Amino acid sequence: MRHAVLQLAPEKGQVRRNLAHLEAALLELAEDAPEVVVVPEAYPTGYFLQGGVRELALTVDELAEALDGIHRRAWEGPLDLVIGFYEKDEQSGDYYNAAAYFELGGRGLLHRHRKVFLPTYGVFDEERYLSRGHGVRAFDTRFGRAAILICEDFWHSITSTLAALDGAEVIYVPSASPARGFSGPRPANVERWRQLAMSVAAEHGVYVVLASLVGFEAGKGMSGGSLVASPEGRLLGEAPVFEEALLLVDLDLARIPPVRYDNPMLADLKSGLPILWNDLRRIREEL
Amino acid sequence: MRKVRGVPGGEVLALDYPAVADYLTRFLERELAWRGYTKALVAVSGGVDSATTLALAARALGPENVHALALPHAESAPESLEHARLAARAFGVDLEVIDITPMVEGYASVRPDLTPYRKGNVKARARMIVLFDLSMAYQALPLGTGNKTERLFGYFTWHGDDAPPVNPLGDLYKTQVWGLAEELGVPEAILKKPPTADLIPGQTDEADLGLSYRRADVILEHYLKGYPDAYIQALGYREEEIRRVKELVNKTHYKRHLPTVAVVSTTAIHEFYLRPLDYRVELT
Numbered sequence: 217m218r219h220a221v222l223q224l225a226p227e228k229g230q231v232r233r234n235l236a237h238l239e240a241a242l243l244e245l246a247e248d249a250p251e252v253v254v255v256p257e258a259y260p261t262g263y264f265l266q267g268g269v270r271e272l273a274l275t276v277d278e279l280a281e282a283l284d285g286i287h288r289r290a291w292e293g294p295l296d297l298v299i300g301f302y303e304k305d306e307q308s309g310d311y312y313n314a315a316a317y318f319e320l321g322g323r324g325l326l327h328r329h330r331k332v333f334l335p336t337y338g339v340f341d342e343e344r345y346l347s348r349g350h351g352v353r354a355f356d357t358r359f360g361r362a363a364i365l366i367c368e369d370f371w372h373s374i375t376s377t378l379a380a381l382d383g384a385e386v387i388y389v390p391s392a393s394p395a396r397g398f399s400g401p402r403p404a405n406v407e408r409w410r411q412l413a414m415s416v417a418a419e420h421g422v423y424v425v426l427a428s429l430v431g432f433e434a435g436k437g438m439s440g441g442s443l444v445a446s447p448e449g450r451l452l453g454e455a456p457v458f459e460e461a462l463l464l465v466d467l468d469l470a471r472i473p474p475v476r477y478d479n480p481m482l483a484d485l486k487s488g489l490p491i492l493w494n495d496l497r498r499i500r501e502e503l
Numbered sequence: 504m505r506k507v508r509g510v511p512g513g514e515v516l517a518l519d520y521p522a523v524a525d526y527l528t529r530f531l532e533r534e535l536a537w538r539g540y541t542k543a544l545v546a547v548s549g550g551v552d553s554a555t556t557l558a559l560a561a562r563a564l565g566p567e568n569v570h571a572l573a574l575p576h577a578e579s580a581p582e583s584l585e586h587a588r589l590a591a592r593a594f595g596v597d598l599e600v601i602d603i604t605p606m607v608e609g610y611a612s613v614r615p616d617l618t619p620y621r622k623g624n625v626k627a628r629a630r631m632i633v634l635f636d637l638s639m640a641y642q643a644l645p646l647g648t649g650n651k652t653e654r655l656f657g658y659f660t661w662h663g664d665d666a667p668p669v670n671p672l673g674d675l676y677k678t679q680v681w682g683l684a685e686e687l688g689v690p691e692a693i694l695k696k697p698p699t700a701d702l703i704p705g706q707t708d709e710a711d712l713g714l715s716y717r718r719a720d721v722i723l724e725h726y727l728k729g730y731p732d733a734y735i736q737a738l739g740y741r742e743e744e745i746r747r748v749k750e751l752v753n754k755t756h757y758k759r760h761l762p763t764v765a766v767v768s769t770t771a772i773h774e775f776y777l778r779p780l781d782y783r784v785e786l787t
Binding site: 227228229230231232233262264265266267268271272395398399400401402403431432433434435437458459 | 515517518519521522523525526529530533534537776777778779780781782783784785
């Protein structure tokens, strides 16, 4: 189950040009024949839009149509594609930071996740412009069971816990992470992402696929460092920081049961969780 | 039994300077590229900030794509021009020297009341005029050279040296600029000399500010992060130093913003209508 993470740098607001760049990247990948391609958060527009979200957000149908066109032109056979984008909900008129899983050349849209944890602190201001999503669910793909979490969603380990309890074998994480903290050779946020991905993967015996945006957005350097972590929590591949890259990694879902047998944290959680229900209920009431 | 002692956590100003140099090089290359520029223009004062900016620009764009300008006035210290030449030589950039004395003295001749302080500001704004004019002549983007400490203290001439649109050092304290300058090979004579705006004969930054940069930067970092005064004092900083730092920051917030506009609508720019500066919608 070959994955390609497309660590791309969008041009701010240039949706058509960015989608053309995605198409060119797919053409470059044809010889590697990935079955699943993962594109970072907010790729079609760039991440920092402020009020421009309402000019540039796409409906999921508009995105599907654009991706179908790219798929027809650039790919032979089915291709699964995970992509982050600013979404306009046509019915409600609400805007979301979303990511969708498409089976292109097949069943089309399989799942859409709307970001639950909207960072609104420091350099971030998402909740000023966007509505929150209201849940985390795993879903079935033609390969197995997966879940999507977007950027800060993943920084709260409870979301990946829910995804794993819901049966996810692979957690896709489109992100956009501006570099900050230069006291070491790699920015502090990149180190944090790596540690998180490895520990979440190891805790639940899942694959974690992080697709992290690159490029500068008005002085803020999106850091990249996309990666794939194995169910034991090892790094199977990591893209460089700050530059565009195509990261190719083969995921083997057949390895998950033996890895989980050796380190049955998820099974223990399932049996131990009922013991904690009372505390969860108590804390919820106190919040 | 073996005792193992941990180290206490705390705020750290030291940076990984090779990583910072690489990051700022990419920053300059990308920020010029989307604006449609391949060349940059740096006014080189002979000090460490502009020498460091020049070094980064030469790395990002190639020395042949960087114009260095020295803009002396008759009252400038002679060593400022010498050090500007030294910096340009060190990074392989051609230096153009334009004497701003006629511009400044032309104005001074019609305003005999001009004080040395006001004249210092006129010099900084004359330099800005030359920089922006030659930007158009050379199709080269002017780079700002101000560091975070002087930006926080408002220790610059408003609409003068803060005017350039792209600034690689603006989030680095002076202490950190020294570290980066050393990493980039800024000549020792520039690195070790006392910082000066050289707008008034004999002035130095630290005498003007009444603070040492290395001490002020630690205070600033803690103050900006919300540590209370008592915490900063416990680190070995005096009450009057902390007070001076806070005074300088708090009387200069306006210098770090666009001019005040009376808000009368729900589409007031930067108040209601918010777009990032690199925002561009594709027009069909």
